[in-house]
Amino acid sequence: MFSDNTPTPLGAKEAKLFRDVCQAAGYTSPQLEERFGLLVPPPSDRLPATLGARLDQNGTPLDVLAKAFFLGTAVDTETANALLPDGFIRLCLQCGLLIEDGTDYRPTALVTPVGTALLASDLQRIEYQDEEQFVPALCDAALHLNAVAIRQSVGKTLDLCSGFALHGVLSCPHSETVVASDLNPRAAAFARFNAALNGFENLRAVTGELFDAVKGERFNLILANPPFVISPDAMTTYRFNPIALDGFVRQMLSQAADHLEEGGILQTICEWVEVQGQDWQDRLRGWLADSGCDVWILPANRQLPASYARNTLAQTISDEAELAAQQAKWENYFQEQRVEAIQGGFLFIRRRAGKNWFDVTQMTKPIRQPIGDAIARGFSNRDLALSDDSDALLSSRLTVANGLRQVETSHWKEFRWQRDSIVLHLDDGLPVSIGIDEYVRTLLEMFDGSRPVLECLDRFANQVGLAIETGRKQGTAMVRSLLKNGILVATGR
Ligand SMILES: C[S@@+](CC[C@H](N)C(=O)[O-])C[C@H]1O[C@@H](n2cnc3c(N)ncnc32)[C@H](O)[C@@H]1O
Structure with missing residues (x-):
């Protein structure tokens, strides 16, 4: 039955003991994911049978903690007392996280690890x-x-x-x-x-x-x-x-x-x-x-x-x-x-x-x-x-995002490689995969954060043989798009 009770906040010493016991037992999100393939607690009234059976072995402190506080199911007092420190069980009973029920300790709440918390x-x-x-x-x-x-x-x-x-x-x-x-x-x-x-x-x-x-x-x-x-x-x-x-x-x-x-x-x-x-x-x-x-x-x-x-x-x-x-x-x-x-x-x-x-x-x-x-x-x-003020963009210094990868595919035809595609992938941050052409690749090479965007665009125009005005116009549009994709980033200088 649903109970209105909530656990009583722990004092600093007790809270530290609780965290230390969980840490020592490996009751952390990476360990739970590795062991049970789960980060999010499943409903305890719809537990997969295989999971329950695996945990019934109750072999380690991690099993006991996971069974009580991640799956929300009872653990037998004898096993819990043998595997978890005395003080830990006592404080769980005192604050109301566990209650004694015959030969079991029954959890009243879950305690889910998320990152370090x-x-x-x-x-x-x-x-x-x-x-x-x-x-x-x-x-x-x-x-x-x-x-x-x-x-x-x-x-x-x-x-x-x-x-x-x-x-x-x-x-x-x-x-x-x-x-x-x-x-x-x-x-x-x-x-x-x-x-x-x-x-x-x-x-x-x-x-x-x-x-x-x-x-x-x-x-x-x-x-x-x-x-x-x-x-x-x-x-x-x-x-x-x-x-x-x-x-x-x-x-x-x-x-x-x-x-x-x-x-x-x-x-x-x-x-x-x-x-x-x-x-x-x-x-x-x-x-x-x-x-x-x-x-x-x-x-x-x-x-x-x-x-x-x-x-x-x-x-x-x-x-x-x-x-x-x-x-x-x-x-x-x-x-x-x-x-x-x-x-x-x-x-x-x-x-x-x-x-x-x-x-x-x-x-x-x-x-x-x-x-x-x-x-x-x-x-x-x-x-x-996205600013209307192109001066701010043209005077800023940009650099290529760390971790950018390029995948190029070509096929062999008429005695030489013919390029099919160049795709840029950014795996860090918001994942991005975009197809680009030779022009964009050349443009990107201009950005090392050392000179303002306007200078990069003029160098780009020279390199690819475009009129300066055309290079600036087309380059600005490309730079806006690359910035939005996170492929170019502002250096803050
Ligand atoms: C989807 S839960 C999210 C809980 C938590 N933030 C999380 O990320 O797990 C939505 C929460 O919104 C609260 N809630 C529902 N209606 C609300 C309202 N009108 N004003 C403030 N909170 C509300 C609920 O009590 C519930 O705790």
């Missing part, structure tokens, strides 16, 4: 997900947002719709202060527990609708994984957009600019719809027109209503008849609302005085490594590439 949340159970006060554990969307989050030193960070405050806790080391805000008061209790568990004192957890609990406050960074799933009726608070279609995300964005410092950035992962007869980019542009923000959208996937409905519903409904009935209801709704497709991805906005830009970058591969630095560079590159 440990994050407590409610047990991951399908049967709990309809509970208003449910605080979800780590999910894929949270990991994706974490991968793109900008991790530069800032004053104030807001984790909006924070849940167990993963984004807030991971922002503590590079923020002077962090606020975690969520509608659900139990989320604030978990956020406080998690800040203490990870040894941070600079996180404040508050409760309120959207920005209500931070009225009048401005932030340098806002990270938000809001309830964004689009459905005919919002079935749970934590996952489903409570306003028609993508209305909740729109509302969040419309209020965000007032909570950003000049230069402050909001990064969100969300979904939005394509409505028949309307260009989706114009629709989103309209949401943020006059917001005083630059807008950078990174769509990652696009689904037709039928597959979106099926894929989303199948995550929680296993009964085929119920699934079919719900799917029909969802498809009707999408048809009535003239939804042609649902897109998912990232939306970044940055408050900036002056003429704002709007840009879309289609993501071609899932992001696995943290790329926050590349996202921050993406903003400065776009400031140059």
